[in-house]
Amino acid sequence: ITADVVWVIRRFRPDVIICRFPPTASAGHGQHAASAFVAEKAFKLAGDKRAFPNQLKYVDVWQPKRVLWNTFRFGGVNTTSENQLKVIVGQYDAQLGMGYGELAGLSRSLHKSQGAGTQSVAGIRTEYFTQVLGEPAKTSLFDGLVKTWTAKGNSNIDKMLDEVISGFNFNKPALSLPALLVLRKKLSALKDENLKKDKIRALDNIILSCSGFMGEAVTNQAEAVAGDTYNFKLNLISRAENSVTVERVSWLNQSETLNKKLSGDSLITIEHNIQIPADASLTEPYWLAKPAKDAATFSVANDTLIGLPEAESALNVLLTLKIGNERFQVKLPLSFKKLDPVRGDVVEALRIVPALEVKFTQPIYLVKENDDLQLSLNFKLNSNRQFKNGKVNLLFNGERIGGGDVVSISAKDMTINYVITKETLNKINSGRVQLDANYVADDKTYNKKQVLIQYPHLPSLQYFALATAIIMKGDIQAKVKKVGYVEGAGDFIPEFLRIAGIQVDVLKDEDFYGNADEAGGGAGKLLQYDAIVLGVRANNTEKKLGRWMPFLWSYVKAGGNLVMQYNTNQDVTVNKLGMYDFSIANKRVTEENAVVTFLNPNHKLLNFPNKITSDDFKGWVQERGAYFPDKWDAAYEPLFEMHDTDEEPLQGSTLYARFGKGNFIYTPLAFFRQLPAGNVGAARLFFNFLSAQKN
Numbered sequence: 038i039t040a041d042v043v044w045v046i047r048r049f050r051p052d053v054i055i056c057r058f059p060p061t062a063s064a065g066h067g068q069h070a071a072s073a074f075v076a077e078k079a080f081k082l083a084g085d086k087r088a089f090p091n092q093l094k095y096v097d098v099w100q101p102k103r104v105l106w107n108t109f110r111f112g113g114v115n116t117t118s119e120n121q122l123k124v125i126v127g128q129y130d131a132q133l134g135m136g137y138g139e140l141a142g143l144s145r146s147l148h149k150s151q152g153a154g155t156q157s158v159a160g161i162r163t164e165y166f167t168q169v170l171g172e173p174a175k176t177s178l179f180d181g182l183v184k185t186w187t188a189k190g191n192s193n194i195d196k197m198l199d200e201v202i203s204g205f206n207f208n209k210p211a212l213s214l215p216a217l218l219v220l221r222k223k224l225s226a227l228k229d230e231n232l233k234k235d236k237i238r239a240l241d242n243i244i245l246s247c248s249g250f251m252g253e254a255v256t257n258q259a260e261a262v263a264g265d266t267y268n269f270k271l272n273l274i275s276r277a278e279n280s281v282t283v284e285r286v287s288w289l290n291q292s293e294t295l296n297k298k299l300s301g302d303s304l305i306t307i308e309h310n311i312q313i314p315a316d317a318s319l320t321e322p323y324w325l326a327k328p329a330k331d332a333a334t335f336s337v338a339n340d341t342l343i344g345l346p347e348a349e350s351a352l353n354v355l356l357t358l359k360i361g362n363e364r365f366q367v368k369l370p371l372s373f374k375k376l377d378p379v380r381g382d383v384v385e386a387l388r389i390v391p392a393l394e395v396k397f398t399q400p401i402y403l404v405k406e407n408d409d410l411q412l413s414l415n416f417k418l419n420s421n422r423q424f425k426n427g428k429v430n431l432l433f434n435g436e437r438i439g440g441g442d443v444v445s446i447s448a449k450d451m452t453i454n455y456v457i458t459k460e461t462l463n464k465i466n467s468g469r470v471q472l473d474a475n476y477v478a479d480d481k482t483y484n485k486k487q488v489l490i491q492y493p494h495l496p497s498l499q500y501f502a503l504a505t506a507i508i509m510k511g512d513i514q515a516k517v518k519k520v521g522y523v524e525g526a527g528d529f530i531p532e533f534l535r536i537a538g539i540q541v542d543v544l545k546d547e548d549f550y551g552n553a554d555e556a557g558g559g560a561g562k563l564l565q566y567d568a569i570v571l572g573v574r575a576n577n578t579e580k581k582l583g584r585w586m587p588f589l590w591s592y593v594k595a596g597g598n599l600v601m602q603y604n605t606n607q608d609v610t611v612n613k614l615g616m617y618d619f620s621i622a623n624k625r626v627t628e629e630n631a632v633v634t635f636l637n638p639n640h641k642l643l644n645f646p647n648k649i650t651s652d653d654f655k656g657w658v659q660e661r662g663a664y665f666p667d668k669w670d671a672a673y674e675p676l677f678e679m680h681d682t683d684e685e686p687l688q689g690s691t692l693y694a695r696f697g698k699g700n701f702i703y704t705p706l707a708f709f710r711q712l713p714a715g716n717v718g719a720a721r722l723f724f725n726f727l728s729a730q731k732n
Contacts, residue, residue, distance in 0.1 A: 038071075038075055039075050039078050039079055039082070040089050040092075041343050041344070042075050042076065042078075042079035043079045043082050043083045043088060043089055043092070044089070044092050044096070044340070044343055044344060045343070045344040046079055046080070046083040046099055046101060047083055047092060047096040047097065047098060047099045048095075048096050048344055049344070050099045050231065051101050052101055052102045052179070052182050053101065053102060053103055053104075053105065053174075053178050053179065053182075054076055054080060054101050054103070054104045054105070055104075055105050055106075055107050055166070055178075056072065056073045056076050056104065056105070056106045056107065056169065057069075057072070057073075057107055057109075058070060058072055058073050058106075059073050059106055059116070060073040060074040060077065063114055063116055065111075065623060066623075066625060066627060067627050067681065068627070073106065073169075076104060077104060077169060077170060080101060080104050080170050080171065081170070083098065083099050083100060083101065084098050084099060084100030085098065086098050092340075095341055097231065101171065102171055102172055102181060102182060103168065103169075103170065103171030103172050103173070103174055104169040104170040104171055105122070105166040105167065105168060105169055105174065105178065106166065106167050106169050107164060107165070107166055108121060108165045108166065108167055109165075112623075117165040118165070118167075121165040121166060121167045122165070122166040122167070122168070122174055122175070122176075122178070123163050123164070123165060123166075124163070124164045124165075124166065124177075124178060125161050125162075125163060125164075126138065126161065126162060126163075126164050127139075127141075127158065127159075127160060127161045127162050128161055135157075135159075136158075136159050136160065136161075138157065138158040138159065138160065138161075138162065139157035139158065139159055140157075141155070141157075141158075142155045142156050142157030142158060143157055147494060149492075149494070152526070152574075152577065152578075152608065166178065186198070189229075191227075193223070194220070194223060194224070197216065197219070197220050197223065198220070200216065201213055201216050201217060201220065204216075210246070210247040210249075210277075211247055211248060211249065211276075211277035211278075211280055213247055214244065214247055214248060214277070214280060214360065214361065215361065217240065217243060217244050217247065218244065218360065218361040218362070218363050220240065221237065221240055221241070221244065221363055222363065224236050224237050224240060225237065241365055244360060244363075244365070245365070245367070247277070248275055248276070248277045248280045248281050248360060249274075249275050249276025249277045249280075249302075250273075250274070250275045250276075250280075250281050250299075250358070250367075251272075251273070251274050251275075252271070252272065252273045252274075252356060252367060252369050253271075253272050253369060253372065253374070253384070254269055254270070254271050254272075254288075254353075254354040254369040254370070254371050254372065255269060255270055255272065255371075255372050255373065255374035255384065256268065256269045256270070256371065256372070256373060256374070256387060257373070257374070257375065258373060258387065259373045259375075259385070259387070259388060259497075260373075260387075260388045260389070260390045260419060261313050261387055261388070261389055261390070262313065262389070262390060262391070262392045262419050262420040263313050263314060263315050263316065263317040263389060263392070264312070264313060264314075264315045264392075264420075265312070265313055265420055265421070266310050266311065266312045266313075267310065267311055267313070268308060268309070268310055268311075269308070269309060269310075269311055269354075269371060270306055270307070270308050271286065271306065271307040271308075271309070271354060271369075272304060272305075272306050273299060273304070273305050273306075273307075273356075274299065274302065274303065274304045274305070275299035275300075275301065275302075276301065276302050277301060278300065278301035279298055279299075279300065279301065280299075280360055281298070281299045281358055281359070281360055282296065282297065282298045282299070282358065282359040282360075283295045283296075283297045283298075283299065283356060283357075283358060284296055284357045284358065284359055284364075285356070285357040286307070286354060286355070286356060286357075287354070287355040287357075288309070288311055288352075288353070288354045288355065288371075289311065289312075289314065289352075291309075291311075293307075293309075295307075311352070311371065313352070313389065317351065317352070317389050318351065318389065319389050319390065319391060319485075319501055320386065320387070320388040320389045320390070320499060321499060321500040321501055322347060322348075322498075322500055323337060323338070323339065323342045323345075323347070323348040324336075324337050325500045325501075326338060332658075349368075349370075350370035350371065350386060350387075352370065352371040352387060352389075353368045353369060353370050353371065354368075354369045354371065355367070355368055355369075356368075356369065370386060370387075371387050372384050372385060372386060372387055373385050373386070373387050373388070380493075385496045385497050386496065388497070388499055390419050390487060390499075391419065391483060391485055391501070392418070392419055392420040392422060392483070393416060393417070393418055393419065393420075393424060393446065393476060393483040394416070394417040394419065394483070394485060394486050394487055395414060395415075395416055395474055395475060395476050395483055395484055395485065395486060395504040396414070396415050396417075396474075396486035396504050397412060397413070397414060397415070397472075397474065397504065397505070397506035398412070398413040398414070398415050398452060399412075399413075399506070399536060400506055400507065400713065400715075401506065401507045401508075401509060401533065401536055401712075401713075401715050402506060402507070402508050402509070402536070403509045403510070403513060403536055403537050403538075404462065404508060404509070404510045405510075406510070406511060406512070407459050407463075408459055409456055409457065409458050409459050409462075410456065410457040410459075410462060410508065411454065411455075411456050412454070412455055412456075412457070412472075412506065413452050413453065413454050413455070414429065414452065414453050414455065414474055414504075415450070415451070415452045416446050416450070416451050416452070416453070416476065417449070417450055417487075418446060418447070418448065418449045418450070423445070423446065423447040424445060424446040424447075424476070424478045424479075425445045425447075425478070426443055426444075426445060426478065427443075427444050427445065427446065427476050427477060427478030428440065428441070428442055428443070428444065428476070428477045428478070429441040429444050429453070429455075429474070429475075429476055430474065430475050430476075430477065431455060431457065431472060431473070431474055432472070432473040432474070432475070433465060433470060433471070433472060433473070438457060438461050439455055439456070439457045439461070440455065440474075441453070441455070444476070446476070457472075462508075462510060468509065468510060468511040468513075468717040469507060469508070469509055469656070469715055469716070469717050470507070470508040470509075470510065471505055471506075471507055471508075472505065472506045472507075472508055473503065473504065473505050474504040474505070474506075475504065484503055484504050485501040485502065485503060485504060486501065486502055486503075486504055487499055487500075487501055488500050488501065488502055507714070507715030508715075509715055509717050509720060511717065512647065512721075513537075513647070513717060513720055513721055513724065514646040514647055514721075514724060514728075515537060515539060515646070515724035515727060515728060516567075516645075516646050516724075516727075516728040516731040517539060517567035517568050517724075517727045517728055517731065518539060518540060518567060519539070519540045519542070519565060519566050519567055520534055520539055520540070520541050520542075520566055520567060520568050520569065520570060520727065521541075521542050521544045521548070521563065521566040521568075521569040521570070522534075522541050522542065522543050522544060522569070522570050522572065523543075523544050523569065523570070523571045523572060523575050523579060523582070523585070524543060524572050524575065524578075524579060525571060525572025525573045525574045525575035525576075525577075525578050525579065525602070526572065526573050526574040526575075526577070526578050527572070527573070528572050528573045528602070528708075528709035529709060529712050529713040530570055530572060530602075530708070530709070530712065531543065533712045533713075533720075537720075537724075542566070544563075544569070544585075546581065548562055548563065549561075549563070549584070549585050549588045559587065559588060559591035560588065560591040560592040560594075560595040560597060561588070561591075563588060563589070563591075563592040563597060564592060564595060564596070564597060566592075566597065567598065567727070567728075567730065567731065568597075568598040568599070568600055568726075568727040568728075568729070568730070569589065569592065569597065569598070569599050569600070570600045570601075570602070570727070571599070571600070571601040571602055572602060573602045573603055573604075573709050574602075574603065574604055574605060575601075575602070575604065576604040576609050576610050576611055576614060577604055577605055577607070577608050577609060577610070579610060580610055581610075582610045582611055583610050583611050586611050586614075590616055590696070592699070593616075593696045593697060593699035593700065593701055594696055594697030594698065594699060595697065595698060595699065596697070596698035596699050596730065597699045597700075597730065598699055598700045598702075598727070598729045598730040599699070599700070599701050599702070600702045600704065600726050600727060601614065601701070601702065601703045601704070602704060602705065602708065602709065603662065603663060603664045603704075603705030603707075604621060604664065604705075605621065605664055606620075606621045606622070606623075606664075614703070615670075615673075615694070615701060615703065616694075616696050616701070617669070617670035617672040617673060617694055617696075618668075618669065618670045619666040619668065619669035619670065619673060619689075619692060619703065620666055620667060620668045620669070621664055621665075621666055621667075622664070622665065622666065622667035622668075622689075623663075623664065624663075624664070624665040624666075624667055624687050624689060625660065625661075625662065625663035625664065625665060626660060626661035626662060626663075626665075626679050626680060626681055626687060626690070627660045627661075627663075627681055628660075628661070628681045628682065629657040629658055629659055629660055629661060630655075630657070631661055631679045631680060631681060631682075632679065633651065633654045633661070633677050633678075633679045634677065634678040634679065635649075635651075635676070635677060636674075636675055636676060636677060636678055636688065637674070637676070640674070640676060640693070641729065641732045642676060642691075642693060642702070642725050642726060642729060643676065643725065644725075645725060645728060645731075645732040646724065646725065646728055646731075646732075647721035647722070647724060647725055649718075649721060649722055649725065652718060653717075653718025653719070653721055653722055654718055655718060656716055656718070657707070657710075657711055657716060657718075657719065658710055658711065658714045658716070659707065659710050660707050660710065661679055661690065661706065661707065662690050662704075662705045662706040662707045663705060663707070664705050665687050665689030665690055665705050666689040666692060666703065666705075667687075667689060669689070669692055670694075672694045672695075673692040673693065673694045673703075674692070674693045674694065675688040675689065675690075675691065675692055675693075676690070676691040676692075676693060677690050677691055689705070690704065690705060690706050691703070691704040691705075691706060692704075693729075699730060700729040700730055702726050702729065704726065706719075706722075708723050
């Protein structure tokens with residue numbers, strides 16, 4: 038990780054590094070603290086040619102001027118003080134029509150996955166900074182930095198820039214083109230290659246913008262397959278009269294000489310075909326293209342990509358433009374463009390997909406002891422090619438344990454059923470089995486499925502996962518048949534329970550209000566459920582929960598079993614989640630292998646229907662849990678104690694209480710991570726929680 042940060046510093050050459058968190062407990066949790074710890078190490082190493090010398094084939098050493106910590110007030114923690122460097126922020130920008138605090142709120146509110154919507158605050162405010170490493174900053178973050186061309190011995194460049202800025206006409210930006218082209222020629226003579234490359238890149242964008250140039254290479258296909266041929270359109274326009282000449286157009290191994298001057302504000306369209314190279318890589322984040330090195334580290338085939346948000350498209354149309362006497366190379370990524378009836382024009386990257394995708398129809402299978410396993414594979418054909426006489430392989434540890442020998446695939450979408458016998462399964466001495474699938478035809482192996490991520494505020498993103506499924510077998514018992522579920526922020530609980538053969542009903546208004554005053558003291562229809570589960574962060578996302586909670590407590594009092602997963606203490610719907618008080622804190626155990634102590638090994642939740650042991654906490658992923666309560670009423674019984682290395686023991690991972698004739702369980706354990714991963718122990722424990730009223 039330190040090497041990656043050193044690489045980013047050397048590549049982007051920052052003068053000032055600002056840490057959001059300190060390397061101490063004030064950071065809140067380990068990942069926050071680690072960011073500061075690594076920043077300090079990288080600062081010291083980035084300028085040392087002995088550190089990570091392999092990087093120096095691509096970049097030079099670089100020593101930033103300083104590291105500062107942007108201190109904060111958050112919750113009950115105040116790390117600011119009046120003797121720290123103070124910077125006024127949030128000033129109004131007339132060109133934006135808003136202050137930077139307002140812009141910051143809009144920006145942070147796009148971090149939607151963690152519900153991080155933030156107010157857009159108008160007006161100035163003070164930010165505080167404390168020195169960490171390097172030269173102290175006394176009056177400004179930028180004390181002692183070279184901020185002018187004059188300081189680098191190029192005063193004439195400063196003069197030229199001042200003249201361009203003072204004479205710039207916002208209504209006629211093309212009037213600045215002659216001066217900008219002279220400036221470009223001046224920058225091209227610089228000897229500092231890093232500075233020259235960076236500044237010319239920025240200046241070229243300004244020149245193209247002033248010329249009103251726009252270019253796009255688009256196709257009407259969202260997805261393409263290596264080896265197939267597609268039509269694309271090249272749309273070009275310059276809004277400034279006679280300022281841009283298109284000399285040449287190139288793509289892959291083809292090119293065309295145009296020498297066409299773009300007349301003012303007139304769009305030209307050129308159509309061509311492009312054959313996707315047979316060896317074209319699939320479109321996916323570069324850090325997911327290869328299997329991970331380990332549980333904590335991605336594997337990157339090309340280290341020079343590290344630090345980039347995504348790899349540059351390999352499918353580009355290259356334009357050679359002439360503006361004045363200067364030539365420009367402009368890359369246009371081949372893109373997909375469509376007209377959406379609501380959003381209008383939508384332009385996204387063209388996605389390269391495999392000719393054939395293979396996937397199991399469900400990610401997890403539960404099989405009882407001495408039962409055959411019945412499963413299905415889905416095949417999606419993305420090309421017009423057909424596959425004949427292929428072979429389907431179902432593999433465990435590379436050994437074929439099922440499949441079909443002659444399988445032809447011609448339909449765009451087809452599903453085939455398979456059986457793995459109990460005799461075969463019984464030979465595998467493991468409760469959790471990863472099953473792999475592939476299809477082999479024409480000496481090629483197809484074993485990947487597309488995972489497509491689409492949100493209204495983001496471009497479509499895809500990556501490819503291997504065709505795998507988790508087989509959970511052995512002694513995994515549940516004594517419930519019907520479960521109610523209150524939706525939260527989203528988890529795998531309903532899908533997992535249905536895979537286990539349990540009926541799951543997602544509860545709505547009518548389930549609480551219909552016949553609510555019949556026998557059961559207000560529980561009404563809810564008593565049909567053996568257990569009711571609240572999804573993760575239900576109290577933060579389900580605004581009707583305040584009306585529903587009285588019915589849920591009536592359900593528990595009448596003999597129901599309520600299992601509540603983690604919530605945060607921000608933006609809550611219900612202030613009091615339990616009939617007995619408990620308070621949620623930002624307490625967590627991030628070490629997924631942290632030792633778990635059973636506070637009462639004889640507790641019914643640890644013994645029925647599954648006998649829970651320390652083995653059931655092996656193989657957990659990412660974390661034990663988060664947002665543990667730190668205080669609770671004596672009516673609650675904590676089940677476990679656990680902690681991260683060198684941190685205080687925590688007992689808030691699961692609280693149990695009887696209420697009336699029923700049970701209430703509050704568990705911020707990370708079942709929402711463990712069940713999708715097919716962790717057998719987590720499933721056994723969760724089934725015990727669901728079965729509490731059956732004991």
